[in-house]
Each structure stands twice: as structure tokens, then as C-alpha cells.
Amino acid sequence: DHAALPPSPHARALVEVQNGCDHSCTFCIIPAGRGPGRSLPAGGVVERITALVAAGHREVVLTGVDLTSYGADLPGVPTLGHLVERILRLVPDLARLRLSSIDPAEVDDRLFALLAHEPRVMPHLHLSMQAGDDLILKRMKRRHSRAQAVSLVERLRDVRPDLAVGADLIAGFPTESEAAFENGRALIEECDIVHAHIFPFSPREGTPAARMPQVDPLLVRERAAILRDTAARVRRNWLAGLVGSVLSVLVERPGDTGQAENFAEVRFAARREPGTLISARITAAADDHLIGDIE
Template structure:
């Protein structure tokens, strides 16, 4: 009788998805459930705890291990949950030794880490994202900035980069395994390379990937800090068709005083200008952005600036976060906006974002889009990351030209040509 298959439940960012594939390889053959946690908000930590309890109900006899940012920040809190057998930190979760250890808590000082992604050079790197249409490749981890609202540096440690050769080798292997699209992931992706010999930039890395992996059809970048998009990276994302016309920018707010209190490094004018220049150079580029509602000290006029940013920066893929105070962060000690106002402002942002997206989708009716078909074959994503519902099934994992026949408020409708 075969043991139940291992399961990895991945919450949060694309970097977690990339790392979960390595974890899946490390626990192959074991009756183990891993919850790869998120700590970006209090709601994310709550969702992690809910996932743990649900996993224990579904797999009562399995070993249950918690890892990820929430586990790194509060290992003892998760170790104390009766459902949890072991806790493994972010610095250890890609190491085979951590998964063979029997210690209940394997969590080191992540602030001492200076390297990342050891799995790219290990045999476990053969994990091929068989359950995903697109593959995710970690090229950077950690963050050296200290935005006043963010606890993630305490979960991920200092910024550190993967050497370009290891990245290229990994992507070449994924393309050979049949993947048409690869997503570069990181905590602070645009800080790539400052810690490597010669201080290569993200733009140089992307150039090298495109040059040395000519069979790669689609390259997508995860969240970028707009102030760090230099001339080289700008030229690539606007001028190379293999780089997808979709950028997700970490804006967070649209008011200069709130941005200053967040300790962001850009102004509202700079955010609007970078989008203007991107769209002038590549009109089909779609802009996504993170926006926080109800940051401490935010008044109605400040919020109005953030609300207007959705139109001013043509944001069609908005991620809206109601502010929640994270213990130990400077923002948690600032004067707080009341919870009801935060909820109302988050809903207003979501409504504005939905209107903007619906209009953008409607404008694409009648166009042809290259769509990466996803399981089970009746939907996929275009290059601009629009969700496309197909009227006839395609082969999951393949790229298909699709005629867009209509749109709902949330997705395009299409027919494979």
C-alpha cells in the first residue's frame, strides 16, 4: 500500500510558489503536509492558521509542517498549535537537512543569510512545476528597505541574489521540460545583483536570459519597485516582445505625505510619469499595482489622491490591501485610522479598480491574443495577464492564438483561432 502523496499548501506570493516546488521534491514519498505561510498582513497570518487547521482535519495522520514568513517571524506561536508537528524557517526550508531533522523547530537567524536559492544548483532543482502552466524562478530574496508598514524583511532577511548562470541554467531546463512561460520572482526584484560580483542589474539578467535561452517564448516579471526601473530594464520591457506587456508596480499609495510616512522612495508624480513613459513606448502594456487603504494618519484628502491614482496611472490589475498593523513595525505606533473607515476605503478602491478593469477588458473585444492555456483547458492568461475564458477546450500548457469575442467585468471571452 502506497503512502499518501505529500501536499504543499502555498499561501501568499509567487516566490512562495517557486519555493513550494522545491519543498515538494524534498518531501517526495512522505506522508507530509506542508503549509508554506504568508505574513504580509494580519489577514494573511489568520489565513495561515486556518489552512493549518483545515489540513489537520483533512489529513489527520500526516506529519504537518509549517514554514514560510509567518513561521519565520513567530516560530514558537506556530509550534504551540496542537495541529503542528514541526516548524521550519525560511532560511532552512530549501535545505534537505531541515527536512530530515527531527527537531520540532528548525528556525535560524535569517538576518545572517547572505545567499539564496541553493535549490537551483541541487538535484531537487529538477522540479518542473508540472501542476502549473507557467514556471516560477527565484532570482532574488530578502529586502534591505524598511517600509514602515512591512514585516516581510523580518521573515525573509537581507537582500541577496542568485548568480545569473544558475538562473539561466534553471530556465533552460524548464523550457526543455515544456514550459512556454517563466516568471522571475523575488521579494525586492529590482534590487537584483547589488550583492554579486560586478553588481549586475535586473536588466542585465533579463538580457542574459533572453540571449542564452532563445527557446523561451514568454518571460514575465513579478512585482517591481518603479523607482528602480533603470534605462536598460525600461528598454527591455518596452522593446522585447518575449517580455510580457504586464508590469506589477509597488505603488502602495498616491499621496506624497503618506508615501513619505511609509518610507517609500518615489513620489506620486514619479509613479504617474513612469506609467506614462511605459505606455508611450509600449501602448499595450498593462499596469498592476499594490495599494494600501487606511494607512495611519491618512485623511479623506490623502485617500482621494490614492483613489485617483487608479485612473491617473491606468491601473487595471490592482491588489488592494486594507492596512493592518504588524507588530514591531513603525507604522503600528502611528495614529491609526479606525477599522470601519479602512474597510470603506478598501471597498472604494476595489470598486474603482473594478470599473477601470472592466473598461480595459471591453476595449479588447475583437483583438487576437496569445493565451497560455491553463488547467483544465478552458481558460488561460494573455500576455497582458487578462484572464481569458475559452469556449472550447485547449491543451493545458500550450500557447494558443485566441480571438477575443467579448468581455465580462472580470475576464475576456475567446475562441481558439
């Protein structure tokens, strides 16, 4: 029963709306461990979020193993876009809705429009890219091309310039050549990926990728370090570009830090109650966060 959750000291809540996966990426063991894709009916999601908002949460993050496949197993086959629309309509007091990692191949027109134009959907897109080279993407059995991922980011930024992009990227996937690696590194710069999660490839027993010709482990670690360095530089430049702007920040514990809509961390001197939404003028940028004055 979600009707009467106790008051929460946390500003943000995670709501899992989907679990499992019906795809067969060659490096992944999730389908074997989590089973097929399963979605929580929209009514249960809305009930849960309504209770969380009543308990004091200002932001909800929708999560799932394969979030953008939401609804494929439900009657009527509603999409993630349908779910987001329903949440925004039926929970008007929810200030912020954020999406966790989504698949570039599954962003339909409805979801695109919400990401592009809906102010309560945060301008923060985390993409499950995994690689930036078409041959490697094919060997991973991913369902998008490099050009499709780049195009999605460009089209969204055309209509929502403040969009901050994150991505998962694997370094040293089996058979990765220097040229393929460079395509992945360049993707970080082309898409201005400011929230990067870099993983050195590690074979999982029983997966097709574990049987492919492996890249030397030392080279895998070296390539992962290069990707992290590139991502850190792109992030520093992005943060520096935000100095002088005014951002809406959701205060989190202990009260002198928070997250902007674009998921940049903002720190400030004066404490505010966690869960408060403030306006902060950004006065400085560090390597991994911003410093601001409350307006």
C-alpha cells in the first residue's frame, strides 16, 4: 500500500517500472539472470509516484533494465512515452521527472516530443550507447548505428539546447581496432557527452563476446583511461560554460548541495532544507561540480 508513506529526507526517488530484457547483446548476461522484459502497469506506477510526492519527494527517476521497452508486455502495448504522459497528467504536484538509461533505438516520436518540449521532464538524457563504431556495435548486437545515436542527440539539442547527455561506453570490446576505438573516443566529443560511464570490457562466462578474439587486458585498461580522460575534459568544458548562468537546483542532503535540471552537481554556502527547489547563479566551476549563490 503506497497511500501513506512516511515523510522522506530524500529529495529524489527511484521508481522501477521495468525489469528483464528481451534482447541478446553479445556481452550481457542480464537476460539469463533477470528473465524476459516485464513492465509495471501504469496504474501502479502512478499510485507509487503519488505516494512518493505526498511523502516529500520532488523528483522521481524512472528506472528499468531496458526502460525504453516499457509496455511491450502489457495489454494495448503502451510505450514509455504514454507512461510519462500519464504520470505528468495524473501527478500534477510532481516537480521533476527524470529518465534513467535509455536505448537510442527505442526513442519514438512521443518520447522524443516529451524530452524536447516538456519542462517537467529533465533535460538530461543518458543513452545506452556502449560503442561508437558501427562494426563493434554490430558485433555487440546493438540495434542502433553510430549515425542514429549522433542524430538523436543533434535533433534533441536543436529544440532543447540545454540538454545534457550521458552515455555508457565499453572500452576494449573483442576485436576492437585502433580505428574502432578512436571512433568511440570521438563520439564523446561529437555528442558532448558530459555524464559518461566508462567500462573496461570484461568477458562474462557463457556470453558470445567471451568467445570472440579478446583485446589484451593491458590495452583494454589503457583505452578505458583514455576514454575517461576525454570524458573528463568534455565535462570540465561543459561545467565552465555554465558559469554565469542561473540554474534551478533541487537541494539534497545535507542541505548545501543539489542537482540542477541537467544533473550537474551544484554546491552553495547557505544551507537549505533538502527537497527545496532554489535558483542558483553559478559563480565557479570545479572539475566535477559547480559553485553557486542562491538567488
